[in-house]
Amino acid sequence: MSATRVRMPGRRVAAAAGALGIVLAAWTGQDGGGIGGGEVDGGEEAAVVEEVLTPIVASVSTEPTPVTGTDGRMHLAYELLLINATTTEATIDSVQAVGGETDEVLEEYAGDDLLSHSRVVGEQDTGTTVELRGGQAAFVWLDVTVGNREALPEVLRHEIAVTFTEAPNPLLPAQLTETVAQTPVSDTPAPVIASPLDGSNWLTGNGCCAEVSPHRGAANPINGQYFFAERFAIDWVQLDEDMQIFDGEPTEMSSYAYYDAPVHAVADGTIVAVVDHIQDQPPGSNPAPGTLQVTEFGGNHVVQRFEQNGHTYYAFYAHLAPGSANEYVEVGQEVDAGDQVGRLGNSGNTDSPHLHFHVMDSHNPLASNGLPFVLESQKLVGTAAGEDALEAALEGEPLQLTPAGPSGEREDQMPLMLDVTDLRPAT
Numbered sequence: 034m035s036a037t038r039v040r041m042p043g044r045r046v047a048a049a050a051g052a053l054g055i056v057l058a059a060w061t062g063q064d065g066g067g068i069g070g071g072e073v074d075g076g077e078e079a080a081v082v083e084e085v086l087t088p089i090v091a092s093v094s095t096e097p098t099p100v101t102g103t104d105g106r107m108h109l110a111y112e113l114l115l116i117n118a119t120t121t122e123a124t125i126d127s128v129q130a131v132g133g134e135t136d137e138v139l140e141e142y143a144g145d146d147l148l149s150h151s152r153v154v155g156e157q158d159t160g161t162t163v164e165l166r167g168g169q170a171a172f173v174w175l176d177v178t179v180g181n182r183e184a185l186p187e188v189l190r191h192e193i194a195v196t197f198t199e200a201p202n203p204l205l206p207a208q209l210t211e212t213v214a215q216t217p218v219s220d221t222p223a224p225v226i227a228s229p230l231d232g233s234n235w236l237t238g239n240g241c242c243a244e245v246s247p248h249r250g251a252a253n254p255i256n257g258q259y260f261f262a263e264r265f266a267i268d269w270v271q272l273d274e275d276m277q278i279f280d281g282e283p284t285e286m287s288s289y290a291y292y293d294a295p296v297h298a299v300a301d302g303t304i305v306a307v308v309d310h311i312q313d314q315p316p317g318s319n320p321a322p323g324t325l326q327v328t329e330f331g332g333n334h335v336v337q338r339f340e341q342n343g344h345t346y347y348a349f350y351a352h353l354a355p356g357s358a359n360e361y362v363e364v365g366q367e368v369d370a371g372d373q374v375g376r377l378g379n380s381g382n383t384d385s386p387h388l389h390f391h392v393m394d395s396h397n398p399l400a401s402n403g404l405p406f407v408l409e410s411q412k413l414v415g416t417a418a419g420e421d422a423l424e425a426a427l428e429g430e431p432l433q434l435t436p437a438g439p440s441g442e443r444e445d446q447m448p449l450m451l452d453v454t455d456l457r458p459a460t
């Protein structure tokens with residue numbers, strides 16, 4: 034979903050949300066602006082937090098849940114929403130995520146790094162700096178990593194360095210660094226699941242976390258709020274024995290040997306949604322804009338609820354072949370991990386056959402919070418050797434691989450962007 038073609042994301046973050054309709058009133062600066070200044074009962078004094086003007090209002094999209102990637106590191110993938118609460122144009126100079134007892138800098142974006150990890154809401158083109166007009170907002174996509182679970186901070190804060198074209202009001206300087214958007218880090222482990230696919234050399238398209246892939250960049254404005262349902266989504270395509278995605282004409286379904294591959298339940302659970310009536314798209318290009326309703330973006334799909342460690346999760350299997358889900362499952366059916374739920378297809382918002390898979394916190398494929406997951410077992414073969422290698426593969430050339438660290442058998446790790454792994458469903 035969301036620009037489903039497997040590609041290496043560049044600096045341009047995938048299109049998503051429209052203009053944010055919230056425009057905050059500017060600080061007047063005349064009389065304290067209504068911030069603070071009130072009397073505090075003595076008994077409440079201990080609870081009063083020091084009041085600091087923060088002209089860039091910031092919030093996190095979710096309490097980040099750590100997950101181990103195939104690089105062996107713990108990833109915290111989440112988003113910041115920044116809003117310029119003044120009427121003066123601001124340039125965001127840097128964004129730092131800090132944590133731990135010493136407020137160690139765990140991730141920092143500035144310059145091109147900041148540009149490639151952010152998008153100004155309402156702007157079509159990426160500029161050369163992250164500039165926010167008065168009232169304007171921006172998203173920043175973070176991938177905070179630490180070496181192991183013990184090194185995870187309990188709390189993250191964010192230091193935003195900002196330069197205004199002039200001091201926004203008498204209370205504020207033109208340049209400042211503010212500490213904002215404190216969030217606890219979730220101590221819930223990512224669910225351990227079986228693979229939905231079987232076989233060798235599955236390429237992890239548009240996966241997490243370091244780059245803002247079309248999945249990560251999808252900020253869905255639905256039901257009155259932003260959702261990041263696809264934060265950890267994967268578009269899986271399989272390479273053949275010659276390491277080609279397709280062999281023959283890219284516009285022919287028969288060129289994709291993995292079309293119709295069985296798709297398996299990743300856990301024991303209950304089927305809560307089945308859509309199975311949508312025709313496949315002809316491969317080679319995305320459906321024309323406006324031809325799909327938002328509820329059809331996933332094409333034929335299955336949503337499955339499953340429980341783990343007292344938490345409820347929903348698995349989303351999308352773009353299935355027409356008629357394939359109904360052969361195996363119906364709403365309300367209990368399934369075991371490994372049971373077939375459909376076959377890989379090319380229905381919905383897709384330009385070539387692939388399985389879009391993600392885990393979320395509700396049964397709504399787009400109006401959900403995307404959650405991380407790990408595969409209980411997989412074999413890491415390597416990683417696509419850069420953007421040129423991927424582009425060549427998308428033209429039908431064999432995919433060139435870079436061995437990704439120690440390749441081989443992996444347990445309880447999430448495939449990362451452009452990994453090639455051997456997958457196995459539950460047996």
Ligand SMILES: [Zn+2]
Nearest residue numbers: 034037268389
């Ligand atoms: Zn997708």
